[in-house]
């Protein structure tokens with residue numbers, strides 16, 4: 001877009017959402033933890049080609065609106081009217097004092113708008129003066145009469161589904177809306193229809209099937225399932241391990257060899273930190289514990305380096321198609337001091353697991369000289385793992401399990 005041109009966006013959120021069913025108007029409901037309105041507005045608020053975002057809400061919705069849009073930057077909302085067309089005009093009038101070159105008019109009910117579609121809207125409107133996003137009709141369409149009988153079958157090759165944002169030269173669409181109001185025309189279901197009536201030529205550009213309008217309860221349940229499937233099956237697991245001190249001159253802690261005046265009494269190398277992490281991952285997988293995968297009775301694991309247990313647990317997650325999002329371990333001991341070793345330990349766990357260091361937390365605490373750790377008889381460790389698995393089946397998602 002030429003830098004001298006300004007594009008603004010109007011988000012119409014003044015409807016009642018009656019077809020979507022009971023509860024708050026649909027634009028204030030959440031999908032995947034975020035309000036429909038925020039999803040619809042945020043890509044405009046952060047688009048570098050949009051100089052101002054003008055929301056239009058129902059006069060009664062000030063509180064719902066404020067809660068749903070917290071954190072976004074936009075012009076003060078104005079109240080809409082009884083129809084979408086009236087709400088659009090309220091938004092246009094609010095922008096008139098500082099008129100942009102083009103205006104994009106978008107339904108708050110289209111929550112899955114992308115910045116690519118917004119860019120196409122700006123570019124096409126700047127060159128044509130009026131442009132709307134469309135997608136092809138993939139089903140055969142019938143014209144059906146009042147009797148329920150099919151009257152004819154329009155040629156679907158020339159039909160398109162119109163979406164928003166619909167984009168226009170600002171002065172032209174404002175004047176068209178004012179004229180429609182003067183002439184008592186309040187029946188246009190989109191701004192393109194109003195522009196066509198006013199004699200404008202309307203161009204089209206490629207829309208996006210994902211940019212559908214949330215209209216019915218089924219739209220909400222389908223999209224909730226889709227978002228949940230995309231997020232995956234997020235699980236957390238916790239782990240705990242203890243080893244007593246024995247003779248020795250070093251400890252293995254979180255995969256790091258730490259010089260110390262004691263060693264661990266253990267079948268393996270006794271690395272409580274890695275053992276707790278392994279148990280946390282196995283817990284998140286609901287797949288037993290470290291003892292069931294590496295029985296202490298098996299001589300194979302005598303003196304074993306514990307990094308192989310962690311590699312094994314990470315592989316189990318991969319085999320299930322999952323990913324580890326976060327690992328954290330807390331060492332509970334009076335000594336050695338963990339603070340100076342923290343970054344080395346994080347780096348070592350990152351090496352073993354293949355995760356970025358930023359996803360690994362190593363913490364430590366004393367037990368205020370209380371209990372076995374306070375008496376320096378050994379070290380305890382707790383751990384937590386957050387993993388993301390693909391959903392196994394649709395039943396999981398519908399909550400019927």
Ligand SMILES: Nc1ccn([C@@H]2O[C@H](COP(=O)(O)OP(=O)(O)OP(=O)(O)O)[C@@H](O)[C@H]2O)c(=O)n1
Nearest residue numbers: 012013014015016017018019082083087108109
């Ligand atoms: N008086 C109105 C009516 C609709 N809209 C907005 O226009 C968009 C598209 O309208 P629609 O999907 O029909 O929303 P509602 O009118 O809320 O739904 P319903 O017809 O089911 O009540 C929505 O973002 C809606 O909030 C508006 O700003 N003012």
Ligand SMILES: C[C@](O)(CO)[C@H](O)COP(=O)(O)O
Nearest residue numbers: 084107162163164189190213
């Ligand atoms: C503007 C619109 O979303 C384009 O498809 C549609 O016309 C709105 O229609 P509604 O009857 O207000 O849902």
